[in-house]
Amino acid sequence: MVLQLSSTRKKMFPSQIMKNSFSLLCFSFLLWLISYSFYYKHELLSDQNEVSLTEIYHTSTYKSTLSNTSSITSLNSLEELNKKFCGKPTCKFLFAYLLGEQETKANTHFRSFSQLAEKLNRIMILTNVGSSRIGTCNKFPFDFYYDTNLLQKEFPNVIFKSENDFIFWLKERDQIKMTLNNNVNKNIISPLSILHTSIQSHKEDTYYYNAETNFDKNKCISKFEPLMNLEDPNNSRVSYTKMFVKTTDLIRRRAKFSKLLTKVFTIDEEILLVNGRVAYPLFPEITPVIPYNDYILNEAQRLKDKLSSSYIGIHWRLESSIPELLPECVQGLIKTLNKVMKEEGIENIYLATDYPLSSRSQSSTFKNLSHYHHDAIKTLNETFKINTWVSLGGLEQLKENNQYDKELNGPGIQGILDKLVCINSNYFISGPKGCSRVSSFTKAIANERRDRIKNNDHSLLNTINRWEP
Incomplete structure (x- = not known):
């Protein structure tokens, strides 16, 4: 098996490091001043709006806690949103938005990506369904075909969210970002960090590499705009990769491949956006068929x-x-x-x-x-x-x-x-x-x-x- 990983990181000279460190120190001090001035107020908001993970675990509709934009005062606002939505200060998603097979095989592949989400400790988006497919182009929610409660029992360590839940998070995050960044005229909240990748079956070797911008972009991703806009650098900071998987690696060396797969996608980006076109399961453990509605x-x-x-x-x-x-x-x-x-x-x-x-x-x-x-x-x-x-x-x-x-x-x-x-x-x-x-x-x-x-x-x-x- 060959797995080629490319990197675009550049080395930095000592003078650059000192200059960057000084800039970072100044920025951190400014952020501390802003946070300190609203500290007491945020502690009250945190106690008042605290929601346990179990209360929202199976909830598909959320009510905004941001109707009063004056309460959005620091990075704590984003952390509180993330804690309520995914149980920790930073939310990380795996969104397999396109599975290139009809329902029987797509059922298998969705389970594989749920296993990957578990390995990466990421929230798994329940992609829409319809026309015997699992893909965001379809208009029906995941539970139109499947029993999500039984799916949750099969993957007790994975948090599942619907596409509508995902849109809610994007909307709330965007509101926090606009309010904070406008108030202080600084980019306190960065653009969404996204890795857009394609995983495809291949006859030759298995390898992974940086891809051209907007490769294989599915037109239906545009339905998340303007909340998630892959072409607007002020909205989303996107990197693109491709992985070709040799078919025999998914048959004879699946355990070894799955470890490499997990290692490659252990990343910091908030959203792992996946276009999946594979012929066989990605992990050696074959989980039961996703139960039907x-x-x-x-x-x-x-x-x-x-x-x-x-x-x-x-x-x-x-x-x-x-x-x-x-x-x-x-x-x-x-x-x-x-x-x-x-x-x-x-x-x-x-x-x-x-x-x-x-x-x-x-x-x-x-x-x-x-x-x-x-x-x-x-x-x-x-x-x-x-x-x-x-x-x-x-x-x-x-x-x-x-x-x-x-x-x-x-x-x-x-x-x-x-x-x-x-x-x-x-x-x-x-x-x-x-x-x-x-x-x-x-x-x-x-x-x-x-x-x-x-x-x-x-x-x-x-x-x-x-x-x-």
């Missing part, structure tokens, strides 16, 4: 009940199948279904697929549909009664609200619902290579079913079977 779990149970609690689950991902093979593929599926239904006495079938059940495919990357795809699904529907999340009336409450139209007419929350219904199926089958894309979605279903069978869940008759074309 109760609403989705209840919907999965409701659909299971509609299927009389006995059904075959099929995951047929048509993307990357060979179109010309699909006539044979669907006949192989029909043959397998007839066999299982006869041997196991199961009458109901549930299909999870990326084939468009509404206006768009449930995979954002599946766009080239042909008559082979349409004919295969038509043949299947003409042979059996095929149930889907649409035909069973899944997520009806969301359908009643037009703010969820985009989410439900493409890849989104229904993918999670499909996954859960297939996990709960009595018998589960998926397509072979050539007929179906072998996906992480299918593997996640099989892994969960395997764990349940090991724990003596006798309602599951198999882990996964693949039909033959």
Whole structure:
């Protein structure tokens, strides 16, 4: 493994050190005078507004304590804000604002970055979700997909904050900065300190280096402006780096790599802003899947009940199948279904697929549909009664609200619902290579079913079977 670290620090001569030390002494004396004149007042404010960490730990909305700007008198104001928000005088965040995979893999990667936040003792931002992604471009809060209370139990040493919480902190910090700096006409509060980095999978060596300004800048970061403006040096002091990670380092040498990763990102910047595009987990300890929101779990149970609690689950991902093979593929599926239904006495079938059940495919990357795809699904529907999340009336409450139209007419929350219904199926089958894309979605279903069978869940008759074309 090769990890190249570059540095731009310059050596200083003794005369420069003396000059800088004198300037620092003068500045410290001035700051002491300002702080001393308001010392008694700040002690009262501190006692009056003290909030314990446990009181705000699971709070997603905060009330400003800065309505009276005259109370903002020194660096103590910023320290008090930070203590109330993150339990210590200085807040440090890890914000993985873009995870370049669909939900199943993004779920894994978010857990990896939560592990990194724990190692670095940083607050982990609960990035927005939507369209089967975890990324700040999406408009729904993290708990639209996930159970944040159970996530907190999995990571008891990590403080999690929503994007709205993060915006609150930015706003309060900005108000303190403007008031203090204007009052004394000095930069008492410095610009935000940010390291913007990209962590990407790579075929060659693992290495880390300084990057060009505004590389890979995601347009959605602009939604935090003017509170966090990466292009305004008066607002944010930003440095840019990139890390390329050799795939084999994440498979064979993950423990060694994770130590280097932690060492590299042990930094002083307030915000570690991460664009993550990695293929495998970053740490050797694989934590459980982030639990889903109760609403989705209840919907999965409701659909299971509609299927009389006995059904075959099929995951047929048509993307990357060979179109010309699909006539044979669907006949192989029909043959397998007839066999299982006869041997196991199961009458109901549930299909999870990326084939468009509404206006768009449930995979954002599946766009080239042909008559082979349409004919295969038509043949299947003409042979059996095929149930889907649409035909069973899944997520009806969301359908009643037009703010969820985009989410439900493409890849989104229904993918999670499909996954859960297939996990709960009595018998589960998926397509072979050539007929179906072998996906992480299918593997996640099989892994969960395997764990349940090991724990003596006798309602599951198999882990996964693949039909033959």
